[in-house]
Amino acid sequence: MAHRKKSTARRPSATEPTRTKANPLTAEGIEHVDWKDVALLRTFVSDRGKIRSRRVTGLTVQQQRRVATAVKNARDMALLPYTSAYPTPPR
Template structure:
């Protein structure tokens, strides 16, 4: 059987590293970093956010979509 590789050092989440404590739905520059080019919310594994931060980010993105600050979907041809 193979040995498991040693766990790599965990990278700090981007919000803590940037010193951001409150996620505001009006800060579209920040929110766009956590949305894919298709308009989907990126997963925690990709963004490295904590559970609480991911929930707050998802809520802020959904609020921004409702207020027409972010698109629901982009790049679709329907």
């Protein structure tokens, strides 16, 4: 039987305080996310056009849902791209 290599990743212990990411919407005092506010929505979309996760953005569950809906509405109205502007590589 092969030996398993121990993980070298550091896990926080139960006594360590966890660091929470600052919520960008509450920091700016934004209560309603509008699909027409493209500058705000671009902060939650990667350069490839993907919606960033809650772990990355620091939003609450409800805020993340509202941002995702607003990004999708902005995409439908052609304010945000569905994908990045990079062409697909030739085969």
